Amino acid sequence: MILVDDVGGVFPSINHSPWFGVTLADFVMPYFLFGVGVSVGLVFKKVPNRVDATKKVLLRTIKLFVLGVLLQGGYFHGSHDLTYGVNVRKIRWLGMLQRISLGYLFASMSEIWLVDNSAVESIMAFVKKYHFQWMVALIVCAVYMCLLYGLFVPDWTFERQCVTPSYNCSYTQTVHCGVRGSLDPPCNAVGFVDRVLLGLEHMYQHPLYIITEQCSVNSPDYGPLPPKAPYWCLAPFDPEGILSSLMVAITSFIGLHFGHVLLHVKV
Template sequence: MKKRIESVDVLRGFTIALMILVNTPGTWSNVYTPLLHADWHGLTPTDLIFPFFLFIVGISIYFAYKNKNNDLSTYKKVATRSLKLIGLGLFLNIFLPYLPFVNDFVTLRFPGVLQRIGIVFFISSVLYLNFKWKTLLGIGIIILIGYWLILGFLPFSDGTLPSFNRVANNWSNYIDLKILGNHMWQADYDPEGLFSTLPSIVTCLSGILIGRLLDNLKEIKYLFLTAVVLLASGYIFDIWFPINKAIWSSSFVLATSGWATLILAVIYYLRDIKQLKFGNIFKYIGMNAITIYFLSSFISKSMYLIKVGENNNIHNYLYETIFVQSFLSNNLSSLLYGLSVVLFYIGLGYFMYKKKIFIKV
Protein backbone atom coordinates (compact mmCIF):
# COMPACT_ATOMS: atom_id res chain seq x y z
CA MET A 1 0.00 0.00 0.00
CA LYS A 2 1.29 3.45 -0.90
CA LYS A 3 -1.01 4.81 1.80
CA ARG A 4 -1.35 2.49 4.78
CA ILE A 5 -4.72 1.86 6.35
CA GLU A 6 -4.01 3.05 9.88
CA SER A 7 -6.79 1.00 11.47
CA VAL A 8 -5.22 -2.28 10.31
CA ASP A 9 -1.91 -1.44 12.02
CA VAL A 10 -3.75 -0.41 15.19
CA LEU A 11 -5.81 -3.63 15.28
CA ARG A 12 -2.72 -5.74 14.60
CA GLY A 13 -0.83 -4.08 17.45
CA PHE A 14 -3.81 -4.31 19.80
CA THR A 15 -4.06 -8.03 19.03
CA ILE A 16 -0.37 -8.61 19.74
CA ALA A 17 -0.62 -6.64 23.00
CA LEU A 18 -3.52 -8.83 24.13
CA MET A 19 -1.63 -11.95 23.04
CA ILE A 20 1.31 -10.95 25.24
CA LEU A 21 -1.01 -10.08 28.13
CA VAL A 22 -2.77 -13.46 28.21
CA ASN A 23 0.50 -15.36 27.74
CA THR A 24 2.42 -13.70 30.60
CA PRO A 25 0.40 -13.54 33.82
CA GLY A 26 2.24 -13.28 37.09
CA THR A 27 1.03 -16.78 37.89
CA TRP A 28 -1.29 -19.14 36.05
CA SER A 29 -2.90 -19.99 39.38
CA ASN A 30 -4.53 -16.55 39.53
CA VAL A 31 -5.98 -15.30 36.25
CA TYR A 32 -9.26 -13.48 35.61
CA THR A 33 -11.66 -15.67 33.61
CA PRO A 34 -11.84 -13.41 30.51
CA LEU A 35 -8.06 -13.82 30.17
CA LEU A 36 -8.37 -17.60 29.88
CA HIS A 37 -9.51 -19.73 26.96
CA ALA A 38 -12.86 -21.49 27.16
CA ASP A 39 -12.50 -24.97 28.64
CA TRP A 40 -13.90 -26.46 25.43
CA HIS A 41 -17.06 -25.10 23.78
CA GLY A 42 -17.69 -21.37 24.15
CA LEU A 43 -15.99 -18.07 23.42
CA THR A 44 -14.01 -15.80 25.75
CA PRO A 45 -12.20 -12.55 24.83
CA THR A 46 -8.95 -14.54 24.88
CA ASP A 47 -10.32 -16.91 22.23
CA LEU A 48 -10.62 -13.97 19.83
CA ILE A 49 -6.93 -13.13 19.79
CA PHE A 50 -5.43 -15.78 17.50
CA PRO A 51 -8.22 -15.67 14.87
CA PHE A 52 -7.94 -11.86 14.89
CA PHE A 53 -4.27 -12.17 13.99
CA LEU A 54 -4.95 -14.65 11.16
CA PHE A 55 -7.71 -12.32 9.95
CA ILE A 56 -5.20 -9.44 9.82
CA VAL A 57 -2.69 -11.70 8.04
CA GLY A 58 -5.36 -12.10 5.37
CA ILE A 59 -5.81 -8.35 5.01
CA SER A 60 -2.04 -7.96 4.71
CA ILE A 61 -1.91 -10.68 2.03
CA TYR A 62 -4.49 -8.81 -0.03
CA PHE A 63 -2.61 -5.51 -0.02
CA ALA A 64 0.83 -7.09 -0.32
CA TYR A 65 0.05 -9.22 -3.37
CA LYS A 66 -2.81 -7.47 -5.14
CA ASN A 67 -0.42 -6.02 -7.74
CA LYS A 68 2.18 -8.80 -7.69
CA ASN A 69 2.96 -10.95 -10.70
CA ASN A 70 1.96 -14.57 -10.34
CA ASP A 71 5.49 -15.79 -11.01
CA LEU A 72 8.18 -17.96 -9.42
CA SER A 73 9.83 -15.09 -7.51
CA THR A 74 6.56 -14.30 -5.73
CA TYR A 75 6.07 -17.93 -4.71
CA LYS A 76 9.67 -18.07 -3.46
CA LYS A 77 9.03 -15.06 -1.22
CA VAL A 78 5.82 -16.61 0.10
CA ALA A 79 7.52 -19.96 0.76
CA THR A 80 10.54 -18.34 2.41
CA ARG A 81 8.41 -16.33 4.80
CA SER A 82 6.31 -19.37 5.64
CA LEU A 83 9.39 -21.46 6.43
CA LYS A 84 10.81 -18.68 8.61
CA LEU A 85 7.60 -18.55 10.65
CA ILE A 86 7.50 -22.34 11.04
CA GLY A 87 11.19 -22.39 12.00
CA LEU A 88 10.75 -19.71 14.65
CA GLY A 89 7.79 -21.60 16.09
CA LEU A 90 9.73 -24.86 16.30
CA PHE A 91 12.61 -23.01 17.93
CA LEU A 92 10.28 -21.76 20.68
CA ASN A 93 8.94 -25.29 21.19
CA ILE A 94 12.46 -26.66 21.58
CA PHE A 95 13.44 -23.86 23.93
CA LEU A 96 11.26 -25.06 26.80
CA PRO A 97 11.41 -23.75 30.36
CA TYR A 98 13.96 -25.67 32.44
CA LEU A 99 15.05 -27.74 29.41
CA PRO A 100 16.79 -25.40 26.94
CA PHE A 101 17.72 -27.16 23.70
CA VAL A 102 17.68 -30.62 25.27
CA ASN A 103 14.02 -31.47 24.86
CA ASP A 104 13.52 -35.12 24.01
CA PHE A 105 12.54 -35.38 20.33
CA VAL A 106 10.09 -38.15 21.20
CA THR A 107 7.83 -35.63 22.97
CA LEU A 108 8.77 -32.44 21.11
CA ARG A 109 5.64 -30.53 20.18
CA PHE A 110 5.44 -29.90 16.43
CA PRO A 111 2.40 -27.56 16.17
CA GLY A 112 2.29 -24.03 17.55
CA VAL A 113 1.03 -20.50 16.93
CA LEU A 114 3.82 -19.42 14.58
CA GLN A 115 3.74 -22.77 12.78
CA ARG A 116 0.02 -22.35 12.08
CA ILE A 117 0.54 -18.76 10.93
CA GLY A 118 3.25 -19.96 8.53
CA ILE A 119 1.10 -22.75 7.06
CA VAL A 120 -2.01 -20.59 6.80
CA PHE A 121 -0.04 -17.72 5.26
CA PHE A 122 1.41 -19.99 2.58
CA ILE A 123 -1.84 -21.71 1.57
CA SER A 124 -3.91 -18.51 1.71
CA SER A 125 -1.34 -16.59 -0.35
CA VAL A 126 -1.22 -19.29 -3.03
CA LEU A 127 -5.02 -19.38 -3.21
CA TYR A 128 -5.19 -15.58 -3.46
CA LEU A 129 -2.59 -15.48 -6.22
CA ASN A 130 -4.53 -18.00 -8.30
CA PHE A 131 -8.23 -17.32 -7.73
CA LYS A 132 -10.69 -14.44 -7.90
CA TRP A 133 -12.54 -13.28 -4.79
CA LYS A 134 -15.75 -15.16 -5.66
CA THR A 135 -13.81 -18.41 -5.95
CA LEU A 136 -12.08 -17.74 -2.62
CA LEU A 137 -15.50 -17.18 -1.04
CA GLY A 138 -16.71 -20.48 -2.49
CA ILE A 139 -13.62 -22.33 -1.27
CA GLY A 140 -14.15 -20.92 2.23
CA ILE A 141 -17.80 -22.00 2.31
CA ILE A 142 -16.96 -25.50 1.06
CA ILE A 143 -14.25 -25.93 3.71
CA LEU A 144 -16.54 -24.79 6.55
CA ILE A 145 -19.43 -27.02 5.48
CA GLY A 146 -17.16 -29.97 4.72
CA TYR A 147 -15.40 -29.67 8.07
CA TRP A 148 -18.76 -29.65 9.86
CA LEU A 149 -20.02 -32.70 7.94
CA ILE A 150 -16.85 -34.69 8.67
CA LEU A 151 -16.71 -33.86 12.38
CA GLY A 152 -20.43 -34.20 12.88
CA PHE A 153 -21.58 -37.05 10.69
CA LEU A 154 -18.76 -39.19 9.24
CA PRO A 155 -18.65 -42.45 11.25
CA PHE A 156 -15.39 -44.09 12.20
CA SER A 157 -14.26 -47.39 10.66
CA ASP A 158 -15.79 -49.35 13.54
CA GLY A 159 -19.15 -47.64 13.06
CA THR A 160 -18.74 -45.29 16.04
CA LEU A 161 -20.48 -41.97 15.49
CA PRO A 162 -18.32 -38.82 15.73
CA SER A 163 -18.56 -36.19 18.44
CA PHE A 164 -17.64 -32.55 18.95
CA ASN A 165 -16.49 -33.30 22.49
CA ARG A 166 -12.93 -33.74 23.72
CA VAL A 167 -12.88 -37.49 23.31
CA ALA A 168 -11.27 -40.07 21.03
CA ASN A 169 -14.20 -40.06 18.59
CA ASN A 170 -13.62 -36.42 17.69
CA TRP A 171 -12.25 -36.49 14.13
CA SER A 172 -10.02 -33.45 14.61
CA ASN A 173 -8.33 -34.91 17.67
CA TYR A 174 -8.31 -38.43 16.22
CA ILE A 175 -6.46 -37.38 13.04
CA ASP A 176 -3.95 -35.30 14.98
CA LEU A 177 -3.28 -38.16 17.38
CA LYS A 178 -2.75 -40.63 14.52
CA ILE A 179 -0.32 -38.34 12.68
CA LEU A 180 1.39 -36.41 15.49
CA GLY A 181 1.29 -39.00 18.27
CA ASN A 182 3.27 -37.69 21.26
CA HIS A 183 4.18 -34.47 19.44
CA MET A 184 1.11 -32.59 20.70
CA TRP A 185 0.36 -30.05 23.42
CA GLN A 186 -1.86 -32.45 25.34
CA ALA A 187 -2.10 -36.23 25.21
CA ASP A 188 -5.48 -36.12 23.47
CA TYR A 189 -5.45 -32.90 21.43
CA ASP A 190 -3.53 -29.85 20.25
CA PRO A 191 -5.22 -26.43 19.80
CA GLU A 192 -2.97 -25.79 16.78
CA GLY A 193 -3.33 -29.30 15.39
CA LEU A 194 -3.19 -30.35 11.74
CA PHE A 195 -6.83 -30.95 10.88
CA SER A 196 -8.11 -27.81 12.63
CA THR A 197 -5.64 -25.79 10.56
CA LEU A 198 -7.95 -26.35 7.58
CA PRO A 199 -10.78 -24.09 8.84
CA SER A 200 -8.22 -21.60 10.19
CA ILE A 201 -7.28 -21.01 6.54
CA VAL A 202 -10.83 -19.71 6.06
CA THR A 203 -10.22 -17.21 8.87
CA CYS A 204 -7.33 -15.88 6.81
CA LEU A 205 -9.40 -15.93 3.61
CA SER A 206 -12.05 -13.86 5.38
CA GLY A 207 -9.33 -11.28 6.05
CA ILE A 208 -8.39 -11.29 2.35
CA LEU A 209 -12.02 -10.65 1.41
CA ILE A 210 -12.35 -7.88 3.99
CA GLY A 211 -9.12 -6.39 2.65
CA ARG A 212 -10.72 -6.26 -0.79
CA LEU A 213 -13.81 -4.64 0.71
CA LEU A 214 -11.64 -2.03 2.44
CA ASP A 215 -9.79 -1.31 -0.80
CA ASN A 216 -13.05 -0.65 -2.62
CA LEU A 217 -15.06 0.74 0.29
CA LYS A 218 -17.52 3.44 -0.65
CA GLU A 219 -19.54 3.58 2.55
CA ILE A 220 -18.58 2.37 6.04
CA LYS A 221 -22.04 0.84 6.49
CA TYR A 222 -21.05 -2.06 4.23
CA LEU A 223 -18.25 -3.01 6.60
CA PHE A 224 -20.63 -2.98 9.56
CA LEU A 225 -23.23 -4.93 7.58
CA THR A 226 -20.65 -7.60 6.72
CA ALA A 227 -19.77 -7.89 10.40
CA VAL A 228 -23.41 -8.38 11.35
CA VAL A 229 -23.88 -11.09 8.70
CA LEU A 230 -20.78 -12.97 9.86
CA LEU A 231 -21.74 -12.73 13.54
CA ALA A 232 -25.31 -13.85 12.91
CA SER A 233 -24.09 -16.76 10.77
CA GLY A 234 -21.59 -17.84 13.43
CA TYR A 235 -24.00 -17.78 16.35
CA ILE A 236 -26.77 -19.49 14.37
CA PHE A 237 -24.33 -22.18 13.18
CA ASP A 238 -23.38 -22.66 16.85
CA ILE A 239 -26.71 -24.48 17.27
CA TRP A 240 -25.43 -27.38 15.13
CA PHE A 241 -21.65 -26.95 15.37
CA PRO A 242 -20.62 -25.42 18.73
CA ILE A 243 -18.24 -22.46 18.75
CA ASN A 244 -14.94 -24.00 19.78
CA LYS A 245 -11.41 -22.64 19.42
CA ALA A 246 -9.65 -25.92 20.25
CA ILE A 247 -11.00 -27.59 17.09
CA TRP A 248 -11.48 -24.25 15.26
CA SER A 249 -15.09 -25.06 14.46
CA SER A 250 -16.82 -23.53 11.45
CA SER A 251 -19.08 -21.46 13.71
CA PHE A 252 -15.93 -20.23 15.49
CA VAL A 253 -14.51 -19.05 12.15
CA LEU A 254 -17.66 -17.10 11.31
CA ALA A 255 -18.19 -15.59 14.76
CA THR A 256 -14.57 -14.52 15.27
CA SER A 257 -14.31 -13.11 11.74
CA GLY A 258 -17.48 -11.17 12.52
CA TRP A 259 -16.03 -9.73 15.71
CA ALA A 260 -12.79 -8.88 13.93
CA THR A 261 -14.68 -7.11 11.14
CA LEU A 262 -16.85 -5.21 13.63
CA ILE A 263 -13.92 -3.98 15.71
CA LEU A 264 -11.97 -3.11 12.56
CA ALA A 265 -14.98 -1.14 11.28
CA VAL A 266 -15.13 0.89 14.49
CA ILE A 267 -11.39 1.62 14.44
CA TYR A 268 -11.51 2.38 10.69
CA TYR A 269 -14.34 4.86 11.19
CA LEU A 270 -12.56 6.66 14.02
CA ARG A 271 -9.00 6.49 12.72
CA ASP A 272 -9.18 6.53 8.90
CA ILE A 273 -12.42 8.42 8.32
CA LYS A 274 -12.63 10.81 11.28
CA GLN A 275 -8.81 11.06 11.44
CA LEU A 276 -8.79 10.77 15.24
CA LYS A 277 -5.21 10.12 16.34
CA PHE A 278 -5.73 7.36 18.87
CA GLY A 279 -4.18 3.93 19.22
CA ASN A 280 -0.64 4.90 18.25
CA ILE A 281 0.77 2.84 21.12
CA PHE A 282 -0.67 -0.24 19.43
CA LYS A 283 0.42 0.90 15.98
CA TYR A 284 4.05 0.85 17.19
CA ILE A 285 3.76 -2.83 18.08
CA GLY A 286 1.77 -3.60 14.94
CA MET A 287 4.59 -2.45 12.68
CA ASN A 288 6.85 -5.20 14.10
CA ALA A 289 4.17 -7.67 15.18
CA ILE A 290 5.87 -11.04 14.59
CA THR A 291 9.22 -9.82 15.90
CA ILE A 292 7.74 -8.54 19.14
CA TYR A 293 5.58 -11.63 19.62
CA PHE A 294 8.61 -13.89 19.12
CA LEU A 295 10.75 -11.83 21.52
CA SER A 296 8.02 -11.83 24.15
CA SER A 297 7.79 -15.64 24.01
CA PHE A 298 11.54 -16.16 23.98
CA ILE A 299 12.23 -13.71 26.84
CA SER A 300 9.36 -15.10 28.90
CA LYS A 301 10.74 -18.63 28.60
CA SER A 302 14.25 -17.38 29.37
CA MET A 303 13.07 -15.72 32.58
CA TYR A 304 12.01 -19.13 33.87
CA LEU A 305 15.45 -20.52 33.06
CA ILE A 306 17.64 -17.91 34.77
CA LYS A 307 17.92 -18.79 38.43
CA VAL A 308 17.81 -16.38 41.36
CA GLY A 309 19.16 -18.23 44.35
CA GLU A 310 18.68 -21.97 44.58
CA ASN A 311 14.93 -22.35 44.27
CA ASN A 312 13.74 -19.33 42.34
CA ASN A 313 13.95 -17.74 38.89
CA ILE A 314 13.76 -14.20 37.51
CA HIS A 315 10.06 -14.41 36.66
CA ASN A 316 8.96 -15.53 40.11
CA TYR A 317 11.40 -13.20 41.84
CA LEU A 318 10.11 -10.10 40.04
CA TYR A 319 6.48 -11.12 40.45
CA GLU A 320 6.71 -11.95 44.14
CA THR A 321 8.95 -8.99 45.03
CA ILE A 322 7.18 -6.21 43.13
CA PHE A 323 3.61 -7.25 42.39
CA VAL A 324 2.52 -9.50 45.24
CA GLN A 325 1.32 -7.00 47.85
CA SER A 326 -1.02 -7.48 50.79
CA PHE A 327 -3.42 -4.76 49.59
CA LEU A 328 -3.84 -6.41 46.17
CA SER A 329 -5.87 -9.49 45.32
CA ASN A 330 -3.97 -12.41 43.81
CA ASN A 331 -5.74 -12.01 40.46
CA LEU A 332 -4.98 -8.29 40.34
CA SER A 333 -1.32 -8.83 41.19
CA SER A 334 -1.05 -11.37 38.39
CA LEU A 335 -2.78 -9.01 35.96
CA LEU A 336 -0.54 -6.07 36.87
CA TYR A 337 2.52 -8.17 36.13
CA GLY A 338 1.11 -9.00 32.69
CA LEU A 339 0.28 -5.34 32.02
CA SER A 340 3.82 -4.30 32.94
CA VAL A 341 5.16 -6.80 30.39
CA VAL A 342 2.83 -5.35 27.74
CA LEU A 343 4.03 -1.82 28.55
CA PHE A 344 7.63 -2.97 28.14
CA TYR A 345 6.92 -4.25 24.62
CA ILE A 346 4.94 -1.14 23.74
CA GLY A 347 8.06 0.80 24.70
CA LEU A 348 10.20 -1.50 22.57
CA GLY A 349 7.79 -1.09 19.66
CA TYR A 350 7.94 2.70 20.03
CA PHE A 351 11.74 2.64 20.06
CA MET A 352 11.87 0.49 16.92
CA TYR A 353 9.31 2.70 15.20
CA LYS A 354 11.19 5.90 15.96
CA LYS A 355 14.47 4.35 14.82
CA LYS A 356 12.70 3.11 11.67
CA ILE A 357 13.55 -0.49 12.50
CA PHE A 358 11.03 -2.72 10.76
CA ILE A 359 11.94 -6.41 10.72
CA LYS A 360 10.09 -8.49 8.15
CA VAL A 361 10.08 -12.17 9.00
Protein backbone atom coordinates in the same frame (compact mmCIF):
# COMPACT_ATOMS: atom_id res chain seq x y z
CA MET B 1 -1.80 -13.36 26.54
CA ILE B 2 0.54 -12.81 29.49
CA LEU B 3 -2.41 -11.28 31.33
CA VAL B 4 -4.59 -14.26 30.41
CA ASP B 5 -2.01 -16.80 31.57
CA ASP B 6 -1.27 -15.04 34.86
CA VAL B 7 -4.65 -13.74 36.07
CA GLY B 8 -7.12 -15.58 33.87
CA GLY B 9 -8.18 -17.73 36.79
CA VAL B 10 -9.10 -14.63 38.80
CA PHE B 11 -11.04 -13.03 35.94
CA PRO B 12 -12.75 -15.86 34.02
CA SER B 13 -14.07 -13.45 31.39
CA ILE B 14 -10.54 -12.94 30.03
CA ASN B 15 -9.40 -16.53 30.50
CA HIS B 16 -9.67 -19.14 27.77
CA SER B 17 -12.97 -20.94 27.66
CA PRO B 18 -12.44 -24.38 29.25
CA TRP B 19 -14.04 -26.15 26.27
CA PHE B 20 -17.47 -25.03 25.03
CA GLY B 21 -18.16 -21.32 24.77
CA VAL B 22 -16.00 -18.31 24.00
CA THR B 23 -14.29 -15.59 26.03
CA LEU B 24 -12.24 -12.49 25.25
CA ALA B 25 -8.99 -14.48 25.15
CA ASP B 26 -10.40 -16.78 22.47
CA PHE B 27 -10.55 -13.86 20.02
CA VAL B 28 -6.81 -13.16 20.14
CA MET B 29 -5.63 -15.85 17.72
CA PRO B 30 -8.48 -15.32 15.21
CA TYR B 31 -7.65 -11.61 15.12
CA PHE B 32 -4.03 -12.44 14.32
CA LEU B 33 -5.19 -14.60 11.43
CA PHE B 34 -7.69 -11.98 10.32
CA GLY B 35 -4.86 -9.44 10.25
CA VAL B 36 -2.76 -11.83 8.17
CA GLY B 37 -5.55 -12.06 5.62
CA VAL B 38 -6.02 -8.28 5.47
CA SER B 39 -2.31 -7.71 4.90
CA VAL B 40 -2.24 -10.31 2.12
CA GLY B 41 -5.14 -8.61 0.37
CA LEU B 42 -3.30 -5.28 0.48
CA VAL B 43 0.14 -6.60 -0.46
CA PHE B 44 -0.96 -8.72 -3.42
CA LYS B 45 -3.41 -6.27 -4.96
CA LYS B 46 -1.33 -6.60 -8.14
CA VAL B 47 0.80 -9.65 -8.93
CA PRO B 48 3.00 -9.08 -12.00
CA ASN B 49 4.77 -12.44 -11.72
CA ARG B 50 2.89 -15.28 -10.04
CA VAL B 51 5.84 -17.68 -9.94
CA ASP B 52 8.14 -15.20 -8.19
CA ALA B 53 5.38 -14.26 -5.76
CA THR B 54 4.78 -17.94 -4.98
CA LYS B 55 8.46 -18.52 -4.26
CA LYS B 56 8.51 -15.60 -1.81
CA VAL B 57 5.37 -16.84 -0.07
CA LEU B 58 6.73 -20.38 0.28
CA LEU B 59 10.02 -19.09 1.69
CA ARG B 60 8.25 -16.91 4.27
CA THR B 61 5.94 -19.78 5.20
CA ILE B 62 8.85 -22.14 5.76
CA LYS B 63 10.72 -19.57 7.86
CA LEU B 64 7.73 -18.93 10.10
CA PHE B 65 6.92 -22.62 10.42
CA VAL B 66 10.50 -23.54 11.34
CA LEU B 67 10.63 -20.69 13.87
CA GLY B 68 7.45 -22.06 15.44
CA VAL B 69 8.94 -25.54 15.69
CA LEU B 70 12.06 -24.15 17.34
CA LEU B 71 10.06 -22.13 19.89
CA GLN B 72 7.28 -24.63 20.64
CA GLY B 73 8.70 -27.95 19.57
CA GLY B 74 10.36 -28.74 22.88
CA TYR B 75 13.83 -27.25 22.41
CA PHE B 76 13.55 -24.98 25.44
CA HIS B 77 13.10 -26.91 28.65
CA GLY B 78 11.93 -24.19 31.03
CA SER B 79 13.33 -21.54 33.34
CA HIS B 80 14.44 -24.10 35.94
CA ASP B 81 16.14 -26.39 33.42
CA LEU B 82 19.22 -24.98 31.69
CA THR B 83 19.53 -27.87 29.24
CA TYR B 84 18.83 -27.40 25.55
CA GLY B 85 17.80 -29.79 22.83
CA VAL B 86 14.85 -31.91 21.80
CA ASN B 87 13.90 -35.54 21.59
CA VAL B 88 12.81 -35.94 17.96
CA ARG B 89 10.48 -38.72 19.03
CA LYS B 90 8.48 -36.19 21.04
CA ILE B 91 8.93 -32.97 19.10
CA ARG B 92 5.74 -30.94 18.68
CA TRP B 93 5.26 -30.12 15.01
CA LEU B 94 2.31 -27.75 15.25
CA GLY B 95 1.79 -24.59 17.28
CA MET B 96 0.64 -20.99 17.06
CA LEU B 97 3.33 -19.71 14.68
CA GLN B 98 2.92 -22.76 12.48
CA ARG B 99 -0.80 -22.07 12.37
CA ILE B 100 -0.22 -18.46 11.34
CA SER B 101 2.14 -19.65 8.60
CA LEU B 102 -0.56 -21.98 7.24
CA GLY B 103 -3.13 -19.19 7.24
CA TYR B 104 -0.68 -16.93 5.42
CA LEU B 105 0.05 -19.67 2.89
CA PHE B 106 -3.62 -20.30 2.11
CA ALA B 107 -4.52 -16.62 1.80
CA SER B 108 -1.48 -15.83 -0.34
CA MET B 109 -1.85 -18.79 -2.70
CA SER B 110 -5.52 -18.05 -3.27
CA GLU B 111 -4.75 -14.38 -3.91
CA ILE B 112 -1.91 -15.14 -6.32
CA TRP B 113 -3.50 -17.92 -8.36
CA LEU B 114 -7.28 -17.49 -8.09
CA VAL B 115 -7.62 -13.77 -8.84
CA ASP B 116 -7.15 -11.98 -12.14
CA ASN B 117 -5.99 -8.40 -12.57
CA SER B 118 -9.24 -7.10 -14.02
CA ALA B 119 -10.58 -3.76 -12.82
CA VAL B 120 -13.46 -3.62 -10.34
CA GLU B 121 -16.02 -1.03 -11.37
CA SER B 122 -19.22 -2.59 -10.03
CA ILE B 123 -20.52 -5.06 -7.48
CA MET B 124 -20.83 -7.77 -10.13
CA ALA B 125 -17.23 -7.16 -11.22
CA PHE B 126 -16.16 -7.52 -7.57
CA VAL B 127 -18.00 -10.84 -7.27
CA LYS B 128 -16.60 -12.10 -10.57
CA LYS B 129 -13.04 -11.17 -9.61
CA TYR B 130 -13.07 -13.16 -6.37
CA HIS B 131 -15.68 -15.89 -6.93
CA PHE B 132 -13.09 -18.67 -7.27
CA GLN B 133 -11.77 -17.84 -3.81
CA TRP B 134 -15.27 -18.14 -2.35
CA MET B 135 -15.71 -21.50 -4.03
CA VAL B 136 -12.47 -22.80 -2.50
CA ALA B 137 -13.45 -21.45 0.93
CA LEU B 138 -16.83 -23.18 0.75
CA ILE B 139 -15.15 -26.46 -0.22
CA VAL B 140 -12.75 -26.17 2.74
CA CYS B 141 -15.70 -25.51 5.09
CA ALA B 142 -17.60 -28.49 3.68
CA VAL B 143 -14.60 -30.80 4.10
CA TYR B 144 -14.11 -29.61 7.67
CA MET B 145 -17.75 -30.17 8.64
CA CYS B 146 -17.86 -33.59 6.99
CA LEU B 147 -14.75 -34.73 8.83
CA LEU B 148 -15.78 -33.17 12.14
CA TYR B 149 -19.20 -34.83 12.22
CA GLY B 150 -18.65 -37.80 9.93
CA LEU B 151 -15.43 -39.43 11.13
CA PHE B 152 -15.86 -42.46 13.35
CA VAL B 153 -13.73 -42.11 16.48
CA PRO B 154 -12.77 -45.52 17.89
CA ASP B 155 -11.48 -46.33 21.35
CA TRP B 156 -7.90 -45.20 21.89
CA THR B 157 -5.14 -45.60 24.44
CA PHE B 158 -2.42 -43.44 25.92
CA GLU B 159 0.45 -43.91 28.34
CA ARG B 160 -0.20 -42.41 31.74
CA GLN B 161 2.72 -41.67 34.02
CA CYS B 162 2.66 -42.56 37.69
CA VAL B 163 5.24 -41.45 40.21
CA THR B 164 5.92 -43.32 43.42
CA PRO B 165 8.45 -42.47 46.12
CA SER B 166 10.78 -45.21 44.94
CA TYR B 167 10.48 -45.33 41.14
CA ASN B 168 8.74 -43.95 38.06
CA CYS B 169 6.27 -46.05 36.13
CA SER B 170 3.66 -45.82 33.40
CA TYR B 171 0.59 -47.75 32.41
CA THR B 172 -1.79 -47.82 29.47
CA GLN B 173 -5.17 -46.17 29.83
CA THR B 174 -8.05 -46.79 27.40
CA VAL B 175 -10.52 -44.07 26.42
CA HIS B 176 -13.82 -45.54 25.25
CA CYS B 177 -15.39 -43.69 22.31
CA GLY B 178 -16.90 -45.55 19.34
CA VAL B 179 -18.94 -42.52 18.23
CA ARG B 180 -19.41 -40.04 15.40
CA GLY B 181 -20.00 -36.32 15.67
CA SER B 182 -18.97 -35.92 19.31
CA LEU B 183 -17.59 -32.51 20.29
CA ASP B 184 -16.66 -33.51 23.83
CA PRO B 185 -12.96 -33.53 24.83
CA PRO B 186 -12.11 -37.25 24.70
CA CYS B 187 -13.93 -38.39 21.55
CA ASN B 188 -13.93 -35.58 18.99
CA ALA B 189 -12.65 -35.97 15.43
CA VAL B 190 -10.08 -33.18 15.88
CA GLY B 191 -8.10 -35.18 18.42
CA PHE B 192 -8.60 -38.39 16.45
CA VAL B 193 -7.01 -36.94 13.29
CA ASP B 194 -4.01 -35.69 15.26
CA ARG B 195 -3.53 -39.01 17.03
CA VAL B 196 -3.54 -40.85 13.70
CA LEU B 197 -1.41 -38.46 11.64
CA LEU B 198 0.88 -36.92 14.27
CA GLY B 199 0.92 -39.47 17.06
CA LEU B 200 0.35 -38.78 20.74
CA GLU B 201 4.06 -38.09 21.29
CA HIS B 202 4.03 -35.12 18.88
CA MET B 203 0.94 -33.42 20.30
CA TYR B 204 0.60 -30.75 22.97
CA GLN B 205 1.06 -32.53 26.28
CA HIS B 206 -0.94 -30.08 28.44
CA PRO B 207 -4.40 -29.96 26.85
CA LEU B 208 -6.73 -27.04 27.37
CA TYR B 209 -9.49 -29.25 28.77
CA ILE B 210 -7.40 -29.67 31.90
CA ILE B 211 -9.25 -26.54 33.12
CA THR B 212 -12.73 -27.98 32.61
CA GLU B 213 -14.94 -28.76 35.58
CA GLN B 214 -14.28 -32.47 35.12
CA CYS B 215 -10.51 -31.98 35.32
CA SER B 216 -9.85 -29.09 37.71
CA VAL B 217 -11.19 -28.16 41.12
CA ASN B 218 -10.32 -24.54 40.28
CA SER B 219 -12.07 -24.47 36.90
CA PRO B 220 -11.88 -22.35 34.77
CA ASP B 221 -8.30 -22.12 36.07
CA TYR B 222 -5.66 -24.81 36.47
CA GLY B 223 -5.83 -26.82 39.65
CA PRO B 224 -5.65 -30.30 41.17
CA LEU B 225 -7.72 -33.06 39.64
CA PRO B 226 -11.10 -33.67 41.30
CA PRO B 227 -11.43 -36.97 43.20
CA LYS B 228 -13.45 -38.60 40.41
CA ALA B 229 -11.74 -36.94 37.45
CA PRO B 230 -11.94 -38.92 34.18
CA TYR B 231 -8.62 -40.42 33.13
CA TRP B 232 -8.63 -38.60 29.78
CA CYS B 233 -7.91 -35.37 31.69
CA LEU B 234 -4.20 -36.19 31.45
CA ALA B 235 -4.23 -37.33 27.81
CA PRO B 236 -2.49 -35.19 25.16
CA PHE B 237 -4.56 -32.92 22.93
CA ASP B 238 -3.28 -30.31 20.48
CA PRO B 239 -5.32 -27.08 20.24
CA GLU B 240 -3.36 -26.21 17.08
CA GLY B 241 -3.88 -29.55 15.37
CA ILE B 242 -4.32 -30.58 11.75
CA LEU B 243 -8.10 -30.63 11.33
CA SER B 244 -8.69 -27.41 13.23
CA SER B 245 -6.12 -25.73 10.96
CA LEU B 246 -8.68 -25.88 8.16
CA MET B 247 -10.59 -23.16 10.00
CA VAL B 248 -7.36 -21.17 10.14
CA ALA B 249 -7.58 -20.94 6.37
CA ILE B 250 -11.16 -19.67 6.59
CA THR B 251 -10.33 -17.04 9.22
CA SER B 252 -7.47 -15.76 7.07
CA PHE B 253 -9.79 -15.85 4.07
CA ILE B 254 -12.30 -13.59 5.85
CA GLY B 255 -9.53 -11.12 6.58
CA LEU B 256 -8.40 -11.37 2.97
CA HIS B 257 -11.80 -10.26 1.72
CA PHE B 258 -11.94 -7.46 4.24
CA GLY B 259 -8.70 -6.29 2.62
CA HIS B 260 -10.45 -6.47 -0.75
CA VAL B 261 -13.22 -4.25 0.57
CA LEU B 262 -10.66 -1.72 1.78
CA LEU B 263 -9.10 -1.68 -1.67
CA HIS B 264 -12.23 -1.33 -3.76
CA VAL B 265 -14.85 0.42 -1.65
CA LYS B 266 -14.49 4.16 -1.50
CA VAL B 267 -16.27 5.97 1.31
